[in-house]
Amino acid sequence: MRRLRFSLGALALATTGLLIAAPAFAHTEKDAGPYKLLFGWRDEPAYTGSQNAVQLFVHDASGKAIDDLGKKGLTVVVSTGSGATAKSSSPLALTSAFDPDSGLGTHGEFDSPLLPTAAGTYTFHITGDINGTAVDVSAASSDTTFADVTDPTAIEFPVQSxxxxxxxxxxxxxxxxxxxxxxxxxxxxxxxxxxxxxxxxxxxxxxxxxxxxxxxxxxxxxx
The missing domain is CATH 1.20.5 (Single alpha-helices involved in coiled-coils or other helix-helix interfaces)
Incomplete structure (x- = not known):
């Protein structure tokens, strides 16, 4: 029995160690009234020339996923570069990834497809309305938020394009x-x-x- 308890304890410690060592979910969290918004790239690392998306998760104060944002909804403006090279997208709609008819997808997830074509730091500026609550949050890619966009050269094989x-x-x-x-x-x-x-x-x-x-x-x- 002692050996079993020791084994279970060791397994628990090992599992905890793996969880601690695992990389953090590369999204950043912002508050908008009673709602919590968690957003970043859908796929990381984010590479130039690869289909990706701005991914957003919306929950209320109790942690319940929100699938219905109301009539107005949310959009995101993506920007990159600085000074004369600064570029900003038009407002991109964030649409629900959950399909209530089939039950497929994730509750509270909203995506906006994007194919980044330049490496560097990207900023996501999310605005709109969640059931009457105004939303205006933004964050730039960094080591503590979500990843910068990089060139895929390092992972290309056998020929680097x-x-x-x-x-x-x-x-x-x-x-x-x-x-x-x-x-x-x-x-x-x-x-x-x-x-x-x-x-x-x-x-x-x-x-x-x-x-x-x-x-x-x-x-x-x-x-």
């Missing part, structure tokens, strides 16, 4: 070269047209001078 920014840069460079080639071709065409025009003018002048010479010669003979 170019990232979205790299492809964009390559396309921009190619477009510049095409524009330069088109400009050079246009200049060459204009130059060719000018040369052709000058040649025609020279021929006309030569003909006119020839006619003048002929007429002048005839006039002298007549005299």
């Amino acid at each position: 170019q990232t979205v920014p790299q492809l964009s840069s390559a396309i921009t460079t190619l477009q510049g070269r095409v524009a330069s080639a088109q400009s050079a071709a246009a200049s060459a065409r204009d130059s060719a047209k000018s040369s052709k025009t000058m040649a025609i003018i020279a021929i006309i002048v030569a003909i006119v001078l020839g006619l003048i010479a002929i007429l002048t010669g005839r006039g002298r003979k007549t005299a």
Whole structure:
């Protein structure tokens, strides 16, 4: 019996140790009146070029999941970058992931699909209304909230593909070269047209001078 108790105790300690060692759920929690909002990326790590979503869980003060947000509901604006490179999305609807007809999905979960195309820090700004309670909360990705978006190069195998920014840069460079080639071709065409025009003018002048010479010669003979 003592051995059994010891084994159960050791198992409990080991389980506790695993729970403590496990990484924290990468979401951040904010309060909005009587409601608690837990939000972050649906899939982490979050990689550029990979389908993801802003994921939100809504519970009341007692911990009960809220599936019905009311008529207005919630939206999220996603932003990244700073200064001249700052970008913000239009308001994206957060829709329920739970299907009451089939019973599939998670109670209290609301998602907004998103495919991040640039690595870096992202901010989620959630606004709207939950059954008459105004909501206006935001958080930026960090070590204590949810993950930054990173390039997937480190996990690509066997061939590492170019990232979205790299492809964009390559396309921009190619477009510049095409524009330069088109400009050079246009200049060459204009130059060719000018040369052709000058040649025609020279021929006309030569003909006119020839006619003048002929007429002048005839006039002298007549005299």
